[in-house]
Amino acid sequence: MRRYVSSSLTRIAASLCLALCVLWTHTLADDYVLAMLEKVRQRYGEEAYQNVMRLNELYSQLSGTSEMTKIGMINDFVNQHVMFVDDINIWGKEDYWATPLETFGKGAGDCEDFSIAKYTLLKKLGILQDKLRMTYVRARMSSGTLRAHMVVAYYATPNSDPLILDNLNFQILPASRRSDLFPVFSFNEQGLFVANNPNQRAGSPNNISKWRDVLTRMRQDGLE
Amino acid sequence: MSLIKQIRIAISVIILMVAAGCLFLGVYDDHRFMAEQMQKKNNDNANGLAITLSNIQKDNVTVELIVSAQFDMGNYRRIAIVSPENKTMIERVNRNPHSVAPKWFQSLFSISIHPGVANIQSGWQQYGTLILESEPSLAYDQLWETSRHAVLWTLIVALMSYVVSGVWLKRILKPLEDVIGQAEALGERKYITIKEPKTEEFRKLVRTMNILSDRVKSMVTAESERLNVLNLQINYDEVTGLMNQAHFSNTVAVALKDDSFVEGMLILVQLRNLSEIDKQLGYSVTNQLIKKVGDAIRQQAEHYADVVSGRMSGGMFGIFSRQPLNDFAVAAEFKLVLEKLNAAQQLMQFQFVVAHTKTKKGDDFADIHRVMQFILDLSSDQAVVPMRVMNANSILTSRKNYLGQWKEQFLQAIEHKNIKLARYPVMQREQQLLHYECPLRLHIDEGDQWLAAGAFIDWASQLDMIKTLDGLALDCAVDMLHKSDDSLSVNVSAAAMRSDEYRAKIQNLMQTIQQPARLSFEVSEEAAFSDFLQFREFVYLVKSLGCMVGMEHVATRMAQLGDLHELGLDFVKFDASLIRDIHLRPQQQSLLRGLCMMVRTMGIMPIAEGVRDQKELDSLNAVGIEAVTGPFVQENLQFGTL
Numbered sequence: 023m024r025r026y027v028s029s030s031l032t033r034i035a036a037s038l039c040l041a042l043c044v045l046w047t048h049t050l051a052d053d054y055v056l057a058m059l060e061k062v063r064q065r066y067g068e069e070a071y072q073n074v075m076r077l078n079e080l081y082s083q084l085s086g087t088s089e090m091t092k093i094g095m096i097n098d099f100v101n102q103h104v105m106f107v108d109d110i111n112i113w114g115k116e117d118y119w120a121t122p123l124e125t126f127g128k129g130a131g132d133c134e135d136f137s138i139a140k141y142t143l144l145k146k147l148g149i150l151q152d153k154l155r156m157t158y159v160r161a162r163m164s165s166g167t168l169r170a171h172m173v174v175a176y177y178a179t180p181n182s183d184p185l186i187l188d189n190l191n192f193q194i195l196p197a198s199r200r201s202d203l204f205p206v207f208s209f210n211e212q213g214l215f216v217a218n219n220p221n222q223r224a225g226s227p228n229n230i231s232k233w234r235d236v237l238t239r240m241r242q243d244g245l246e
Numbered sequence: 247m248s249l250i251k252q253i254r255i256a257i258s259v260i261i262l263m264v265a266a267g268c269l270f271l272g273v274y275d276d277h278r279f280m281a282e283q284m285q286k287k288n289n290d291n292a293n294g295l296a297i298t299l300s301n302i303q304k305d306n307v308t309v310e311l312i313v314s315a316q317f318d319m320g321n322y323r324r325i326a327i328v329s330p331e332n333k334t335m336i337e338r339v340n341r342n343p344h345s346v347a348p349k350w351f352q353s354l355f356s357i358s359i360h361p362g363v364a365n366i367q368s369g370w371q372q373y374g375t376l377i378l379e380s381e382p383s384l385a386y387d388q389l390w391e392t393s394r395h396a397v398l399w400t401l402i403v404a405l406m407s408y409v410v411s412g413v414w415l416k417r418i419l420k421p422l423e424d425v426i427g428q429a430e431a432l433g434e435r436k437y438i439t440i441k442e443p444k445t446e447e448f449r450k451l452v453r454t455m456n457i458l459s460d461r462v463k464s465m466v467t468a469e470s471e472r473l474n475v476l477n478l479q480i481n482y483d484e485v486t487g488l489m490n491q492a493h494f495s496n497t498v499a500v501a502l503k504d505d506s507f508v509e510g511m512l513i514l515v516q517l518r519n520l521s522e523i524d525k526q527l528g529y530s531v532t533n534q535l536i537k538k539v540g541d542a543i544r545q546q547a548e549h550y551a552d553v554v555s556g557r558m559s560g561g562m563f564g565i566f567s568r569q570p571l572n573d574f575a576v577a578a579e580f581k582l583v584l585e586k587l588n589a590a591q592q593l594m595q596f597q598f599v600v601a602h603t604k605t606k607k608g609d610d611f612a613d614i615h616r617v618m619q620f621i622l623d624l625s626s627d628q629a630v631v632p633m634r635v636m637n638a639n640s641i642l643t644s645r646k647n648y649l650g651q652w653k654e655q656f657l658q659a660i661e662h663k664n665i666k667l668a669r670y671p672v673m674q675r676e677q678q679l680l681h682y683e684c685p686l687r688l689h690i691d692e693g694d695q696w697l698a699a700g701a702f703i704d705w706a707s708q709l710d711m712i713k714t715l716d717g718l719a720l721d722c723a724v725d726m727l728h729k730s731d732d733s734l735s736v737n738v739s740a741a742a743m744r745s746d747e748y749r750a751k752i753q754n755l756m757q758t759i760q761q762p763a764r765l766s767f768e769v770s771e772e773a774a775f776s777d778f779l780q781f782r783e784f785v786y787l788v789k790s791l792g793c794m795v796g797m798e799h800v801a802t803r804m805a806q807l808g809d810l811h812e813l814g815l816d817f818v819k820f821d822a823s824l825i826r827d828i829h830l831r832p833q834q835q836s837l838l839r840g841l842c843m844m845v846r847t848m849g850i851m852p853i854a855e856g857v858r859d860q861k862e863l864d865s866l867n868a869v870g871i872e873a874v875t876g877p878f879v880q881e882n883l884q885f886g887t888l
Contacts, residue, residue: 180330197370207297208367
């Protein structure tokens with residue numbers, strides 16, 4: 023009997039603890055993730071909400087850590103919480119660039135969506151965009167076939183050998199050790215002036231560039 | 247400034263403002279579109295070039311060549327590659343951009359866009375950042391060209407709309423002109439009615455004015471009918487409807503004294519046995535018989551132009567012609583008519599005698615009448631032929647008056663301009679001259695004599711030369727107008743009034759004279775009312791030319807005076823027969839008073855003809871005559887200075 027009481031007490035305490043913890047993390051959490059939390063719950067439901075909650079926890083853990091840690095944790099987080107699915111199966115479109123909100127909402131995406139999510143989250147963690155490049159690569163699969171792929175490259179310095187954040191190979195390796203990838207073209211937000219043009223509308227026929235389009239959508243969600 | 251012009255200007259200004267607004271918005275939109283396109287071009291070209299450069303062998307020469315090629319082939323202001331350490335590696339700049347668009351235009355629609363930026367990779371190594379700017383002068387030129395076209399088209403459209411609005415407004419406001427015309431006519435006491443326009447406001451206005459016109463018209467018509475009845479009562483015999491003794495005597499006496507009179511004819515018919523008939527059949531049957539005789543005489547008299555007839559006393563009838571006629575033939579015809587009447591009637595036969603004579607200008611009617619009465623009294627009861635009261639001169643005169651001879655003489659007179667205009671002053675109150683009435687005088691034959699109209703008008707009419715003579719008179723009048731400041735009035739015959747040639751002549755001549763209001767045209771009552779439509783047209787024509795127009799010798803057709811309400815006549819001259827001895831005839835005074843009042847209602851000046859003395863003048867002044875003419879009237883006449 024006593025034991026029962028103590029165990030229920032323990033359980034209440036634990037629940038209280040968890041609740042406090044949630045409250046705590048809520049209050050401390052990054053505004054970005056907080057905003058995302060609200061929207062995710064509204065649009066995609068509880069499961070997605072839980073994913074973002076975890077992202078929230080991750081954010082709180084990562085504040086003040088080194089860039090290397092951030093890169094590793096974010097890479098792992100995205101790779102673990104997003105399932106690789108072709109766009110056509112998620113969005114019903116051939117090639118759709120999703121915002122992180124959409125990707126975590128669906129819990130699925132293809133290589134661009136992985137890269138966009140990692141790029142955005144890292145940028146939000148304070149890593150300069152100059153150091154980050156989304157890169158189109160030609161990937162040689164283990165079967166020997168070639169495939170178009172996208173990864174995020176992290177340049178510690180402009181001339182350094184970049185680290186590759188990939189969703190095919192979860193391990194973060196320098197580019198020199200990724201002989202299966204051959205870079206074709208890289209880009210970041212440099213030279214894109216989305217914020218400067220208030221008339222730009224996401225998905226408008228004027229807006230052909232997918233990269234620009236996805237950035238615009240993020241901005242419209244208030245989640246740049 | 248006219249209403250149409252003001253509305254047109256307002257419309258044009260509004261159109262210009264709208265167009266200018268559209269133009270500015272259009273250019274502004276173009277400008278935005280162009281900026282957007284250039285921004286995209288910058289981005290796309292930068293990415294394209296960067297992709298190319300990322301996938302080639304990156305020796306400096308190749309990279310520089312590719313950048314140069316891109317720069318040289320395209321429209322760029324600047325293409326540069328900056329190393330990761332922010333050092334410019336390659337740069338191509340167009341330092342002399344050439345633009346046709348003026349500086350103010352460029353600063354008004356300045357296109358601010360960002361350069362296109364893209365990364366160039368060399369394997370996993372960063373090679374550099376590509377910065378690419380397109381040349382904006384191209385966009386400015388394009389925009390400038392478009393704007394200039396748009397301005398041009400805007401101006402063309404504004405001009406066209408000005409023209410179209412003018413035409414359109416004219417159509418909309420067309421009824422307004424008619425309304426104004428009617429209002430002005432009413433102002434001049436021309437009581438016209440016009441068709442009601444379709445526009446509601448105009449329709450109401452016109453309806454009201456038409457009602458006013460109709461009211462005046464009916465008033466004037468009623469008044470003229472009343473005066474006509476009064477005229478008949480005063481001046482016409484109640485049994486036969488012919489002129490009564492006084493009126494016939496006056497008419498003949500006035501005609502004989504008239505300036506234009508030359509030769510005429512007088513016939514007297516006397517019923518002999520009226521007292522017997524009266525005794526046997528009674529008063530009313532006798533009156534019936536007298537009426538039948540009167541009707542026969544009137545009907546016969548209508549066969550001749552300018553012949554009047556009257557009942558002078560119980561059984562005495564008079565027939566007088568103002569024109570030269572063969573009195574033998576005419577008297578015989580009248581005798582025949584009465585004999586036929588006698589034969590046709592069932593009652594007691596009446597006996598009658600006929601006497602006839604030629605009359606000359608200056609003859610005294612009372613004398614002639616007395617002589618003829620004497621002869622009739624002498625004659626046997628039933629004379630077989632009408633009796634001629636001879637005049638020694640008449641045979642000689644009639645022999646001369648052959649038609650061919652007349653024609654010759656007319657042509658000579660016309661050719662040698664042997665014509666002149668007489669001048670008789672028509673005086674208003676306060677010694678003011680209204681105008682000189684100017685009848686035509688013709689010089690015929692070798693003698694020194696100038697013939698008045700009465701002497702030749704019948705012949706001229708037979709030869710169809712009246713309108714030619716009227717035309718000559720008009721020439722003379724215009725000549726006189728050029729030479730002096732006087733106002734003149736010329737007579738217009740029925741033939742001239744109808745003649746297109748004469749009308750054209752008026753139009754041509756009127757353009758040459760100053761103050762056309764100095765010239766008046768007058769048409770006789772007979773000519774005017776016998777072809778009233780022509781008269782109306784004639785009046786409109788001369789009024790439109792700025793001349794005055796009036797009617798002369800008004801004496802008999804009083805019931806028709808009401809028709810003048812819409813013409814805007816300037817004056818009416820009452821015949822001397824109405825004026826004669828007016829001071830002795832109170833009824834005649836009230837008739838004339840009514841006539842004066844009526845014509846003044848229509849804005850017409852009443853004028854008296856043939857005034858002979860101060861007594862007549864005083865009487866006329868009292869009944870409201872506004873101007874006078876006649877033997878007594880001189881330029882220094884004191885009239886109406888009471």
